[in-house]
Amino acid sequence: MKSKFLLLAGLGLSLAGGLHAKTIELLNVSYDPTRQLYVEYNKAFAAHWKAKTGDDVTIKQSHGGSGKQARSVIDGLPADVVTLALSADVDALYENGRHIPKDWQKRLANNSAPYTSTIVFLVRKGNPKGIKDWDDLVKPGVGVVTPNPKTSGGARWNYLAAWEFAKRKLGSDDAAKEFVAKLFRNVPVLDSGARGSTTTFVQRGIGDVAISWENEAFLVLKEFGADKYEIVVPSLSILAEPTVSLVDKVVKKKGTEAVAQAYLDYLYSDEGQEIAARNFYRPRNQAIAAKYPDNFAKVELFTIDAAFGGWAKAQKTHFADGGTFDQIYAK
Amino acid sequence: MRNYHLRKFAPALFASLALLPITRADELSELKETLRALEQKILVLERKQEIKDEAAAAAAPATPKITVNDKGVTLASADAANSLRIRGLVQLDHRWFFSDDASLQNSSFVLRRARIIVEGTFAKQFSYQIVPEFGGANPALVDANFTWTLAPELQFKFGRFKAPVGLELLQSDSWTFFNERSVASLLVPNRDLGILAQGDVLGGKLNYTVGIIGGVADGANTTNSDFDNEKEAVGRLFATPFKDNAGSPVQGLGFGIAGTYGRAKGTNGRSAGYRTDGQQAIFTYLASTITDGPNWRITPQLDYRNGSFGLLGEYVISTVNVRANPTGKLSELQNKAWQVSAGYVLTGENSSYNGVVPANDFSLSKGTWGAFEVAARYSNLKIDDSAFPLFANPISSINESTGYALGLNWYLTKAVRFTFDYYQTEFERIATAPPTTNPILKNDEKAFISRFQIAF
Numbered sequence: 001m002k003s004k005f006l007l008l009a010g011l012g013l014s015l016a017g018g019l020h021a022k023t024i025e026l027l028n029v030s031y032d033p034t035r036q037l038y039v040e041y042n043k044a045f046a047a048h049w050k051a052k053t054g055d056d057v058t059i060k061q062s063h064g065g066s067g068k069q070a071r072s073v074i075d076g077l078p079a080d081v082v083t084l085a086l087s088a089d090v091d092a093l094y095e096n097g098r099h100i101p102k103d104w105q106k107r108l109a110n111n112s113a114p115y116t117s118t119i120v121f122l123v124r125k126g127n128p129k130g131i132k133d134w135d136d137l138v139k140p141g142v143g144v145v146t147p148n149p150k151t152s153g154g155a156r157w158n159y160l161a162a163w164e165f166a167k168r169k170l171g172s173d174d175a176a177k178e179f180v181a182k183l184f185r186n187v188p189v190l191d192s193g194a195r196g197s198t199t200t201f202v203q204r205g206i207g208d209v210a211i212s213w214e215n216e217a218f219l220v221l222k223e224f225g226a227d228k229y230e231i232v233v234p235s236l237s238i239l240a241e242p243t244v245s246l247v248d249k250v251v252k253k254k255g256t257e258a259v260a261q262a263y264l265d266y267l268y269s270d271e272g273q274e275i276a277a278r279n280f281y282r283p284r285n286q287a288i289a290a291k292y293p294d295n296f297a298k299v300e301l302f303t304i305d306a307a308f309g310g311w312a313k314a315q316k317t318h319f320a321d322g323g324t325f326d327q328i329y330a331k
Numbered sequence: 332m333r334n335y336h337l338r339k340f341a342p343a344l345f346a347s348l349a350l351l352p353i354t355r356a357d358e359l360s361e362l363k364e365t366l367r368a369l370e371q372k373i374l375v376l377e378r379k380q381e382i383k384d385e386a387a388a389a390a391a392p393a394t395p396k397i398t399v400n401d402k403g404v405t406l407a408s409a410d411a412a413n414s415l416r417i418r419g420l421v422q423l424d425h426r427w428f429f430s431d432d433a434s435l436q437n438s439s440f441v442l443r444r445a446r447i448i449v450e451g452t453f454a455k456q457f458s459y460q461i462v463p464e465f466g467g468a469n470p471a472l473v474d475a476n477f478t479w480t481l482a483p484e485l486q487f488k489f490g491r492f493k494a495p496v497g498l499e500l501l502q503s504d505s506w507t508f509f510n511e512r513s514v515a516s517l518l519v520p521n522r523d524l525g526i527l528a529q530g531d532v533l534g535g536k537l538n539y540t541v542g543i544i545g546g547v548a549d550g551a552n553t554t555n556s557d558f559d560n561e562k563e564a565v566g567r568l569f570a571t572p573f574k575d576n577a578g579s580p581v582q583g584l585g586f587g588i589a590g591t592y593g594r595a596k597g598t599n600g601r602s603a604g605y606r607t608d609g610q611q612a613i614f615t616y617l618a619s620t621i622t623d624g625p626n627w628r629i630t631p632q633l634d635y636r637n638g639s640f641g642l643l644g645e646y647v648i649s650t651v652n653v654r655a656n657p658t659g660k661l662s663e664l665q666n667k668a669w670q671v672s673a674g675y676v677l678t679g680e681n682s683s684y685n686g687v688v689p690a691n692d693f694s695l696s697k698g699t700w701g702a703f704e705v706a707a708r709y710s711n712l713k714i715d716d717s718a719f720p721l722f723a724n725p726i727s728s729i730n731e732s733t734g735y736a737l738g739l740n741w742y743l744t745k746a747v748r749f750t751f752d753y754y755q756t757e758f759e760r761i762a763t764a765p766p767t768t769n770p771i772l773k774n775d776e777k778a779f780i781s782r783f784q785i786a787f
Contacts, residue, residue, distance in 0.1 A: 098535060098575075101575040101576070101577040102534075102575050103575070103577075104577075107577070143371060188371070188375040189375055189378050189379055189382065191382060192382070192386070196382070200378055204374055204377070204378050204381075205374055206371065206374045206375055206378055207371075248577060252681065253688065255679075255680065255690040
């Protein structure tokens with residue numbers, strides 16, 4: 001009798017709990033190649049949040065060129081969180097409407113970059129044009145695929161990696177500018193985002209080499225076949241640090257601050273880092289990174305802070321209106 | 332069209348090549364390379380067209396956008412440079428006075444406010460606001476002004492608007508903690524005519540306003556024409572220095588100071604009277620009193636929000652020079668008032684100067700109740716002792732009032748709010764005053780005022 005009573009009481013409590021469980025919806029506005037990463041991560045986080053709080057959380061994803069995505073949020077896309085390709089695009093949310101505080105990057109570990117990546121080359125099987133390093137991309141007749149640095153975060157990393165390579169090899173910024181100008185003369189199509197560039201190279205068969213996020217290149221091998229494409233690792237590349245942030249204005253209005261914060265925090269958990277590594281993003285947790293040695297190319301990396309004095313300066317010099325990209329692409 | 336031609340002739344080219352007596356391997360290789368280049372050109376052209384099509388599909392349509400939500404009905408051009416917004420405000424009050432003099436007939440329904448608010452923008456930088464009032468005893472124009480925004484740091488406002496002085500008075504009628512503002516709002520000018528320069532500087536952490544207004548009595552509105560040849564200068568600074576410090580307990584702290592300075596020139600009837608929280612007149616100057624000479628106000632003010640908790644406080648000194656008659660001696664009178672109000676949102680939403688937004692709107696089917704907020708207020712009004720008996724009648728006017736208020740606000744949605752407020756006001760007259768003949772002053776005011784409001 002007593003056990004029956006306890007069973008009924010337990011059932012009652014469970015039902016009551018179920019009745020009070022909330023359904024929460026978040027919007028993660030991200031850049032182009034993170035689709036697969038966040039599909040897997042969102043499932044894991046929803047399960048984690050359900051177990052922790054009893055609440056159901058659904059995360060919607062929006063993807064596009066990183067700069068374009070930032071503009072959409074500034075224009076009113078109600079993102080609870082942004083997970084963009086670079087900190088300059090997140091900074092834009094502060095600069096245009098104070099959607100986040102100025103010191104947003106200090107709110108999470110590793111400057112709010114829970115994973116990193118780099119830039120490599122994707123070529124067709126057999127590497128018919130013999131691409132080995134950045135020098136080969138400026139040779140006449142080599143078709144290079146890279147997105148538009150004005151709208152794509154990945155493209156800006158590509159641009160800066162090429163610039164730094166040339167500067168080290170040729171000795172000056174002027175020479176680097178000429179080098180990058182030559183490279184862009186070999187670019188037949190400028191897509192707005194990295195995923196568009198992958199479509200151009202892989203599905204439309206355009207070009208001899210795609211300058212690509214490392215994770216995107218590995219994904220192409222996985223999805224389209226290692227028998228069709230190869231990854232070429234240049235002698236030097238850039239440490240790309242995609243950054244994440246709450247969108248304070250939105251979460252305060254929607255009352256989703258706690259769950260959105262937990263969503264970002266969980267990226268740093270062991271499970272979050274494992275998911276990043278499985279999707280070819282370099283986790284900050286080195287023990288987890290060590291478990292996936294084949295997922296990451298071995299390459300000498302430089303940081304944007306060391307080479308360009310940080311994103312704010314690089315953005316102004318190279319990608320703002322009238323910057324070096326406008327100068328070389330207008331030629 | 333070009334793609335079509337290339338595609339059409341490529342097979343023919345292949346066929347021709349097959350028929351040619353090719354003898355040299357390098358020629359064949361050259362032709363293959365030419366074909367590969369041609370094929371790439373076709374692919375590039377097709378891809379460029381595809382990207383163009385995608386961009387065109389993603390581009391915002393050029394048709395105007397209509398938005399209907401709890402901020403009103405908005406019609407905006409596709410580029411958002413021009414817009415028209417229509418909003419509304421209706422407040423129905425029930426005032427119940429108890430333990431008051433039997434001769435008073437003051438418990439009643441009141442249509443406190445009924446406004447259609449028309450706002451708009453032209454070319455992004457010119458915005459306007461026209462607000463007619465159909466509540467109260469007579470229809471009236473509440474606001475009619477336009478603002479020229481040169482930059483967030485510099486805007487010019489022209490027309491009829493709230494004088495930028497009192498903190499609670501500047502807050503929207505719809506979102507104050509209580510359904511009636513405190514006595515501190517009675518000592519600052521209400522709506523006046525003039526020109527203001529205003530803006531946000533230091534990264535939005537400091538708001539400034541300076542301007543010239545016609546000058547009205549304490550708590551009064553302009554009659555749409557200036558009372559005399561004199562003007563009043565008005566200024567306000569309000570700082571929110573920690574607004575970007577996310578997570579800091581002082582992030583929601585704002586404080587400031589505002590004031591006016593002007594002159595009146597022998598104007599009869601311009602001196603103000605004051606009311607209780609229940610809107611009953613408790614102080615009036617004698618009709619013969621003339622405002623003459625300099626007058627000024629100063630009001631330090633503070634607003635603090637931290638999660639569900641909100642606090643608002645202000646102190647006002649209002650100084651006026653008056654004569655009992657055209658040849659009477661000039662006397663300076665200084666009246667003072669202050670208030671502290673606090674609110675707490677029981678359902679966990681954030682307290683805000685711009686109203687509480689319920690996490691879940693009221694819905695019987697979903698079992699959600701909206702948001703509930705409790706509020707408390709203490710206020711005090713002190714009339715200069717020198718006002719009696721030359722400028723005000725000590726029998727029918729108070730010398731000091733102290734008010735207590737408790738309130739419950741129920742936000743069914745952002746737009747719909749019910750408020751239930753209890754007000755108690757204690758009156759003091761000067762010690763030498765004979766027994767009062769004013770029935771309002773015979774007992775402390777005890778009033779329960781409910782409000783049913785829709786504001787969007």
